[in-house]
Amino acid sequence: xxxxxxxxxxxxxxxxxxxxxxxxxxxxxxxxxxxxxxxxxxxxxxxxxxxxxxxxxxxxxxxxxxxxxxxxxxxxxxxxxxxxxxxxxxxxxxxxxxxxxxxxxxxxxxxxxxxxxxxxxxxxxxxxxxxxxxxxxxxxxxxxxxxxxxxxxxxxxxxxxx
Numbered sequence: 001x002x003x004x005x006x007x008x009x010x011x012x013x014x015x016x017x018x019x020x021x022x023x024x025x026x027x028x029x030x031x032x033x034x035x036x037x038x039x040x041x042x043x044x045x046x047x048x049x050x051x052x053x054x055x056x057x058x059x060x061x062x063x064x065x066x067x068x069x070x071x072x073x074x075x076x077x078x079x080x081x082x083x084x085x086x087x088x089x090x091x092x093x094x095x096x097x098x099x100x101x102x103x104x105x106x107x108x109x110x111x112x113x114x115x116x117x118x119x120x121x122x123x124x125x126x127x128x129x130x131x132x133x134x135x136x137x138x139x140x141x142x143x144x145x146x147x148x149x150x151x152x153x154x155x156x157x158x159x160x161x162x
Contacts, residue, residue, distance in 0.1 A: 002031060008039060017046035034060065034067035041076040053080035061100075068120035071101040071127025078134050091138050094131045098154070101128045129160050 004027035011019035024043035028036040037060035044052035057073040057080075064070065074097020081090035101124050108121055132155050139148035 002027065004030060008043075017043070021047050021049075028056075032063075034064040034069045037064065038069040038072050038076075041073065045076060045080070048083075050080040050083045053077065054084075065100075066104070066107075068104075068123045070104055071097055071124050071131065073097075074100060075127050075130050075134070078131060082134065082138070087138055087142070091135065094135050094138075097131050098128055098135070101131070125158065129155070129158055132158070132160070 004023050007023040008020055008027060011017075011023055021043040024036070024040045028040045037056060040056045041053050041060070044050075044056055054077055057077040060067075060073045061070065061077075064073075067073075074093055078090045078094035078097060081087070081093055105121065105124050105128075108118065108124075112118060112121075132151050135151045136148065136155070138144075139151055
């Protein structure tokens with residue numbers, strides 16, 4: 001772990017959201033890898049900087065298309081758009097995110113066979129469920145019955161039972 005990783009952990013433990021953002025930014029600059037961008041999105045979320053979430057996660061999606069965090073990037077963006085009351089953009093973002101995760105899971109399955117076992121697969125499955133639940137909330141709010149039915153079917157197929 002880097003010094004910035006440790007500083008991020010300490011800031012989180014101290015519930016210092018501004019400190020977490022400061023060190024997450026420095027970490028992403030010094031080590032521009034997928035996990036650092038994921039943490040940067042979390043840090044922006046922690047200080048209610050929805051535009052920062054969107055900007056950092058859009059950048060991450062462009063840089064790290066094959067990342068195990070791909071679903072997390074879309075999920076954080078979708079949540080931020082919902083906070084910004086841009087629900088149509090949130091819906092589009094989450095729908096694309098679900099497709100990106102399904103594509104990544106298919107690729108993993110081709111390479112590894114039983115894909116569910118890996119940490120990457122578990123992360124992707126969890127992010128997919130999270131995005132589907134956000135879509136369910138949007139479709140419930142806007143009484144979009146057909147879309148709601150589709151999302152509920154996807155949740156059942158993914159083995160999610162509330």
